[in-house]
Amino acid sequence: MHDLHALDGFEDALIERFRAHPVLANVTGLPEEDFAALLLQRRFVSLAFTPSYDLAIDLLRDEAGLRIARVILREEYPDGHGHTPSHREDMTHDMRRLGISRPALVASRPTADTQEVIRDTLELIADAGGHADADLRLLTILRFWGEVLVSVEYGRLWERMAPLLTEEGRNRSRFYFPHHVHDAKTHSLATVSLLSGSHSDRLAARVTELLAQEESTDCFRELEERALHLKTRFYDQFLPAVDRLAV
Secondary structure, X not given: OOOHHHHHHHHHHHHHHHHOOHHXXXXXXXXXXXXXXXXXXXXXXXXXXXXXXXXXXXXXXXXXXXXXXHHHHHHOOOOOOOOOXXXXXXXXXXXXXXXXXXXXXXXXXXXXXXXXXXXXXXXXXXXXXXXXXXXXXXXXXXXXXXXXHHHHHHHXXXXXXXXXXXXXXXXXXXXXXXXXXXXXXXOOOOOXXXXXXXXXXXXXXXXXXXHOOOOOXXXXXXXXXHHHHHHHHHHHOXXXXXXXXXX
16 A cells, blocks of 8 residues: 555645746736736646547546546536536636736737647647556546646636635636636545545545555656646746846
8 A cells, every 4th residue: 555645745745846936926926918928828728628638538448537537527618508608718708807808819829838838748648548557647647737736826826816806705706716626636645535526636536546556656756747847837938027026
């Protein structure tokens, strides 16, 4: 039996490293134009969320993991009749309330850095599918890249957004704050169960079961490091905005 408490410590250290990224740590002080540019680029990463999940689902063989991934993916499109906005539409709604105009949305294009991060994310998932322990690898990526770290970054971004998306004490966010909440790691790997509500915890319940079948936790640690690296590389392109704050 692996020491899940030790894995939790490893994972929590990665989470704190991400929270401390200079761009996220200084997000409340970024000039409006830099914050808008960040959100416009982050939108392209979010648009890649569903194809990333679809690719992982194509490669998964574990039925329990497949069911969890399918449910999470279907939640992105909550109404089969077209009456309810998708999560991506909710994101655009929040961005408009934050002052990003439709012309700015129309004119935005992914930077070379953003394109590279998206491409390398899909490559990481594809590569994971070729290993004997593909199910563990794929679910580890979906959970840490697609849920845990997303909750962390949206929690940081919310520090900047909260005054603009809160009116008369009511939270008006339809995308960023809800995803910060329902993607979050709320239980340790040692105590998580399928009854846990967040996306991260639902995936963690199956990840820990698959980990118990492996002799080593090396691939889990390696993939979480690589997922963090992808997230960090995306935000690195905005480091010049932080440098300008110090001038």
